[in-house]
Amino acid sequence: MITEDMVREGIRNGSVRFVKDPNMEHGTVCQIGDNWFYFGCLKAEELDPDEYVKATPEDDVVGLICNTLDEFRKSGETFEDEYAYYEAYLNEQRAKAIPTLKERDKRLERLWAEFGDVPMNPETEEIEAQFLCFPAGTNREEVWEWFDERYSRGVAKLLLVGEPKDREVAQALFLTSLCCECDSEHCVFNPDGICKAPFVTGRAPGLNDDGCTDYCYKEAE
Numbered sequence: 079m080i081t082e083d084m085v086r087e088g089i090r091n092g093s094v095r096f097v098k099d100p101n102m103e104h105g106t107v108c109q110i111g112d113n114w115f116y117f118g119c120l121k122a123e124e125l126d127p128d129e130y131v132k133a134t135p136e137d138d139v140v141g142l143i144c145n146t147l148d149e150f151r152k153s154g155e156t157f158e159d160e161y162a163y164y165e166a167y168l169n170e171q172r173a174k175a176i177p178t179l180k181e182r183d184k185r186l187e188r189l190w191a192e193f194g195d196v197p198m199n200p201e202t203e204e205i206e207a208q209f210l211c212f213p214a215g216t217n218r219e220e221v222w223e224w225f226d227e228r229y230s231r232g233v234a235k236l237l238l239v240g241e242p243k244d245r246e247v248a249q250a251l252f253l254t255s256l257c258c259e260c261d262s263e264h265c266v267f268n269p270d271g272i273c274k275a276p277f278v279t280g281r282a283p284g285l286n287d288d289g290c291t292d293y294c295y296k297e298a299e
Contacts, residue, residue: 080147080161084168085140093171094143096127106130108143111167113160117146179230186229190236193221219255226281234280256282266296 088094088110097114099105106122107114116122119142122130131139147164150157177185189210197206203218212221226233237252256276260268260283267275273283275292284291 079151080144080165080168082140082144084172085143085147086136087172087175088168089136089140091171091175093168096131098126099123108146110164113163115146115150115160117142182228183230186225187236190225190229193225219252222252222255232281253277253280258283260290262290262293264296265290266294267292 085094093110095109096106097109099107099116100114102123104124104126106118106125106127108117118130118134118139121134122142125133147161150161150164153161193209196209198204198218199206204215205212205218205221207214209216209221210224212224222233222237225236229236233252253276257272257274259271260273261271262268265273267273267278267283273290273292275283279292
């Protein structure tokens with residue numbers, strides 16, 4: 079089924095286009111793939127594409143297109159094939175727009191390299207300039223967590239990039255930040271009430287409703 083999000087994404091990536099009505103001297107129609115259809119009532123009939131797009135809020139345009147496509151879907155055999163074509167085309171273009179895991183990781187690696195050039199206060203460990211959505215004054219651990227959530231191999235791998243002394247310190251700080259209090263007296267990773275599993279696994283403890291996936295029983299001495 080074609081959703082509003084699919085149409086909105088299509089408008090933004092060029093899969094859904096607005097072209098001049100081929101049957102009239104002026105007016106706007108919606109083109110998806112090789113096919114086109116009327117959708118915008120009187121306003122679209124009166125204005126050419128550029129004028130129509132400027133004069134109509136995106137949400138209104140999306141709603142009009144979706145209403146028209148929904149009528150196609152409900153029409154039975156009359157527009158069944160046409161609707162199926164639009165749905166397949168939008169799904170295909172949407173899939174092409176989704177970056178592969180490798181492409182996403184490459185982009186994150188480039189951003190990580192840029193993050194290395196952001197000035198940081200060594201005493202507070204806060205960045206001194208804007209980086210992406212993080213304003214100056216953000217603790218660098220917050221930025222590390224952002225990368226850790228998105229990079230497929232975790233931020234611990236990214237921390238291995240750079241000068242040896244810098245990456246060793248950075249990795250140690252990051253792993254320490256992942257350690258948390260633990261009340262399990264029988265886990266080998268908990269020698270003094272603090273979980274040290276991150277120093278072995280390179281990630282945060284696997285806590286869930288059933289306990290901890292990193293729990294490792296320690297036999298009594």
